[in-house]
Amino acid sequence: MTEARPDALPDALPRPNRRGRPPKGAAQLSRESIVEATLRVVDAEGVSAVGMRSVARSLGVDAKSLYNHVEGKDGLLDALAEHILGGLALPEPTGDVRRDLHAIARAFRDRALRHPEAASLVLTRQLASFEGLAPVATVLRVLRGAGCPTGEAVHLLRVLLATLIGTLLRELSAGTAFGVGDNAGIAARQEALERSGFPVLAEVAPHLARFDREAEFTYAVSFAIDAVVTRVQASNPR
Amino acid sequence: MTEARPDALPDALPRPNRRGRPPKGAAQLSRESIVEATLRVVDAEGVSAVGMRSVARSLGVDAKSLYNHVEGKDGLLDALAEHILGGLALPEPTGDVRRDLHAIARAFRDRALRHPEAASLVLTRQLASFEGLAPVATVLRVLRGAGCPTGEAVHLLRVLLATLIGTLLRELSAGTAFGVGDNAGIAARQEALERSGFPVLAEVAPHLARFDREAEFTYAVSFAIDAVVTRVQASNPR
DNA sequence: ACCTGAACACCGTTCAAGT
DNA sequence: ACCTGAACACCGTTCAAGT
Numbered sequence: 001m002t003e004a005r006p007d008a009l010p011d012a013l014p015r016p017n018r019r020g021r022p023p024k025g026a027a028q029l030s031r032e033s034i035v036e037a038t039l040r041v042v043d044a045e046g047v048s049a050v051g052m053r054s055v056a057r058s059l060g061v062d063a064k065s066l067y068n069h070v071e072g073k074d075g076l077l078d079a080l081a082e083h084i085l086g087g088l089a090l091p092e093p094t095g096d097v098r099r100d101l102h103a104i105a106r107a108f109r110d111r112a113l114r115h116p117e118a119a120s121l122v123l124t125r126q127l128a129s130f131e132g133l134a135p136v137a138t139v140l141r142v143l144r145g146a147g148c149p150t151g152e153a154v155h156l157l158r159v160l161l162a163t164l165i166g167t168l169l170r171e172l173s174a175g176t177a178f179g180v181g182d183n184a185g186i187a188a189r190q191e192a193l194e195r196s197g198f199p200v201l202a203e204v205a206p207h208l209a210r211f212d213r214e215a216e217f218t219y220a221v222s223f224a225i226d227a228v229v230t231r232v233q234a235s236n237p238r
Numbered sequence: 239m240t241e242a243r244p245d246a247l248p249d250a251l252p253r254p255n256r257r258g259r260p261p262k263g264a265a266q267l268s269r270e271s272i273v274e275a276t277l278r279v280v281d282a283e284g285v286s287a288v289g290m291r292s293v294a295r296s297l298g299v300d301a302k303s304l305y306n307h308v309e310g311k312d313g314l315l316d317a318l319a320e321h322i323l324g325g326l327a328l329p330e331p332t333g334d335v336r337r338d339l340h341a342i343a344r345a346f347r348d349r350a351l352r353h354p355e356a357a358s359l360v361l362t363r364q365l366a367s368f369e370g371l372a373p374v375a376t377v378l379r380v381l382r383g384a385g386c387p388t389g390e391a392v393h394l395l396r397v398l399l400a401t402l403i404g405t406l407l408r409e410l411s412a413g414t415a416f417g418v419g420d421n422a423g424i425a426a427r428q429e430a431l432e433r434s435g436f437p438v439l440a441e442v443a444p445h446l447a448r449f450d451r452e453a454e455f456t457y458a459v460s461f462a463i464d465a466v467v468t469r470v471q472a473s474n475p476r
Numbered sequence: 477a478c479c480t481g482a483a484c485a486c487c488g489t490t491c492a493a494g495t
Numbered sequence: 496a497c498c499t500g501a502a503c504a505c506c507g508t509t510c511a512a513g514t
Contacts, residue, residue, distance in 0.1 A: 029478080052507060064508075065479050073507065124362070124407065136446075137436035144438055154445040159458045162404030163397065169362065170400055198375035200382055207392040208374075220397045227465035267497080290488060302489075303498050311488065 029061060031069040035083045038076055042118045050077065078129070081121040085131040087111060090138045093145065098229055100142045105164055105221045108135060112168055119172050123165050136161075143228075147236035156228050167220040174211045186210055267299060269307040273321045276314055280356045288315065316367070319359040323369040325349060328376045331383065336467055338380045343402055343459045346373060350406055357410050361403050374399075381466075385474035394466050405458040412449045424448055 037058050041050050052073055056063040070076045088111040091103040112122045126132045136157065143153040190209035194202040201208065275296050279288050290311055294301040308314045326349040329341040350360045364370045374395065381391040428447035432440040439446065 051505095053505085062480055063506095064481090067508075068478055120362075124358075124411075133434055133436065133439065137434075137439050140438045140442055144441065150442045151445050154442055155454075155457050155461075158408065158454060159401065159405070159461050162408055162458055163401045163462070164404070165407065166400030166402070166404030167397070169403065170396065173362075196371055196375075198371060200378045201371065201375050203382070204378055204388045204392055207389050216393075216396060219393050220400055223393075223397050223465060223469070224401070227461060227468075230465075230468075231461070289486095291486085300499055301487095302500095305489075306497055 029059065029065055029069060031079070033059065034066055034069055034076070035079050038080050039083065039115065039118065042080070043115055046117045047077075047121060052076075077121055078125055080118060081125040082129045082131040084111065084115060084118055084122050085126050085129070088131075088135060090134060093138065093142050095145065097142055097146045097232065098225055101139065101160070101225045101228065102221060104135060104138055104142070105160075105225075108164060109168060109217060113171075116172070116175070119168070123169055123172070143232065146232045148232045149235055152231065152235050156231060160224055160228060163220060163224040167217060171213050171217060175213070267297065267303055267307060269317065271297065272304055272307055272314070273317050276318050277321065277353065277356065280318070281353055284355045285315075285359060290314075315359055316363055318356060319363040320367045320369040322349065322353060322356055322360050323364050323367070326369075326373060328372060331376065331380050333383065335380055335384045335470060336463055339377065339398070339463045339466065340459060342373060342376055342380070343398075343463075346402060347406060347455060351409075354410070354413070357406070361407055361410070381470065384470045386470045387473055390469070390473045394469060398462055398466060401458060401462040405455060409451050409455060413451070 034055065038050055038055050041055055041058060050073075052063040052066055055076070056066055066076070070079060088107060090107055091100070093100045112119050139157050139160065140153055143156055144150070148156065186209050190205045193205040193208055196202070272293065276288055276293050279293055279296060288311075290301040290304055293314070294304055304314070308317060326345060328345055329338070331338045350357050377395050377398065378391055381394055382388070386394065424447050428443045431443040431446055434440070
C-alpha cells in the first residue's frame with residue numbers, strides 16, 4: 001500500500017525547459033511524493049545514487065525545493081527508512097508464542113528485504129523512529145501474554161531484535177559480497193578457506209563457503225525463539 | 239599495538255607551502271600511514287569528516303597521492319575497518335565453552351568500541367575481509383572442541399555473530415540517539431512511551447526507556463551463549 | 477507558502493606531466 | 496615508483512528574491 005503510486009503524481013521523468021515557477025497544474029511537491037521518488041531512485045540505482053539533486057530531477061523540480069519538506073539529505077534517508085518500515089503488516093498474535101514470534105520475524109524480513117537496495121537503511125536507521133514502535137509493541141504483547149515479567153520481556157525483546165537485525169544484515173552482505181548460489185564462487189571460497197592457514201576453517205570449509213539465505217534465516221530465528229520460549233517458561237512459575 | 243604512532247611518521251598537522259615534490263626527507267607515504275591518519279581523523283571528527291582531501295591534508299600531501307596506495311575512498315574505509323579488526327587480541331581457548339565464548343565476545347566488543355566513531359564501519363564492513371577470519375576460526379575451534387559437528391558449528395557461529403553484531407549496533411545507536419544515562423532523558427522517553435497509544439509500551443515503559451550498556455551486553459551474550467551450549471550438548475551424544 | 481537564481485564551499489577521481 | 500597540476504563533473508546547503 002505504501003508502494004502505491006497515485007496517478008495524481010507528476011511524471012517521474014525529468015521534463016525539459018523547467019524554470020521559474022511550477023508550470024500550471026504541475027508538481028505539487030509534498031513530503032510523501034518526495035519520499036516515494038527517493039524510493040524509486042534507490043530501487044533503480046541504489047542508495048548511493050540518492051541525492052538532493054537526483055531526487056529533485058526525477059520530480060522535475062529544483063533540488064533546493066526539497067528543503068521545504070524534508071530536513072536535508074539525512075532527514076530524507078531517515079524518512080525513507082521510516083516509510084518502508086511503516087508499511088510493515090504485523091500479524092495479530094494468536095497466543096502461540098513460538099508461532100507468533102516467527103510470524104513477526106518473517107513479516108519484518110519480508111518488509112525489510114522488499115527493497116533490497118534500501119534494506120540497510122531500514123536495518124541501521126530505524127532504531128529510534130516512531131515507526132519502529134509497532135513491531136516492538138507486538139513482540140512485547142506476545143511475551144507479556146505468555147506471562148513474562150516486564151523487565152525480562154524488554155531484555156528478550158532486545159536480544160531477539162538484535163539477532164534478527166544481525167541476521168538480516170549478514171543475509172544482505174552475503175548477497176552482495178559473493179553470488180550466493182553460484183557453484184564456481186562456492187568452490188573458490190572453499191579453496192580459499194582451505195588455504196587460510198586456520199585448520200578449523202579447512203575442516204568446515206564446505207559449510208562456511210555456502211550461504212542459503214532461507215535456511216540461514218530459519219535456523220537463526222528458530223534458534224533465538226526456542227531460547228526465548230525456554231526463558232519465558234523459566235520466568236513463569238505457572 | 240595497531241594504535242602505536244611511530245615517531246618516524248610525518249607530522250599529523252598540515253604544513254604550509256607544500257607543492258612540487260616531497261620536500262627532502264619528508265612524508266614517505268604508505269598504505270599504513272594513510273590508514274592511521276584516517277583513524278586519527280575519525281577519532282577526532284567522526285567518520286563523516288573522512289575524505290580523500292581531509293586525510294591527505296592531515297598528512298601534508300595532495301589528495302590524489304592517496305590513490306597510489308588505496309583503492310579510492312571506499313577502499314580506504316574498508317582498509318580502516320580491517321585495520322581496527324586486525325588489532326583484535328583473541329584469548330586462547332581453555333576448553334570451557336561458556337567461558338571461552340564469553341571471552342571472545344568481550345574481546346570483540348572491546349576492540350570494536352575502542353574507536354566509537356569507527357565502530358559502525360567495523361560492524362558493517364568487516365563481513366568479508368580476511369581480518370574477520372581470525373575470530374571466526376576461534377569460535378569454530380571452541381565449538382568443534384566441544385564435539386559440535388561441522389554443519390551445526392557453522393550455524394551456531396553465524397547466529398552467535400549475528401546476535402553480537404546486532405547487540406553492538408544497538409549499543410552504538412543507543413549511545414548517540416539519547417544520552418544513555420541521563421535521568422531527564424529517561425523520564426522524557428518514559429513519558430513518550432506512556433502516551434504512545436500502545437498499552438503494552440506504557441506497561442513496560444520504565445524498562446524500555448532505560449539502556450544500561452554493560453548490563454544489556456552481558457544479558458544478550460549470556461543468553462546466546464547459554465542457548466549455544468544447550469545445542470552443543472544436544473548435538474553431542476557423549 | 478513554496479519555489480528558484482545565484483552563489484558558496486566543498487566533493488571523488490582521471491590523466492598526463494613531472495621527478 | 497610516486498607525486499602533483501589542471502581539470503572534470505559533481506555535491507549539500509544558504510539566503511534573498513520572486514510569485
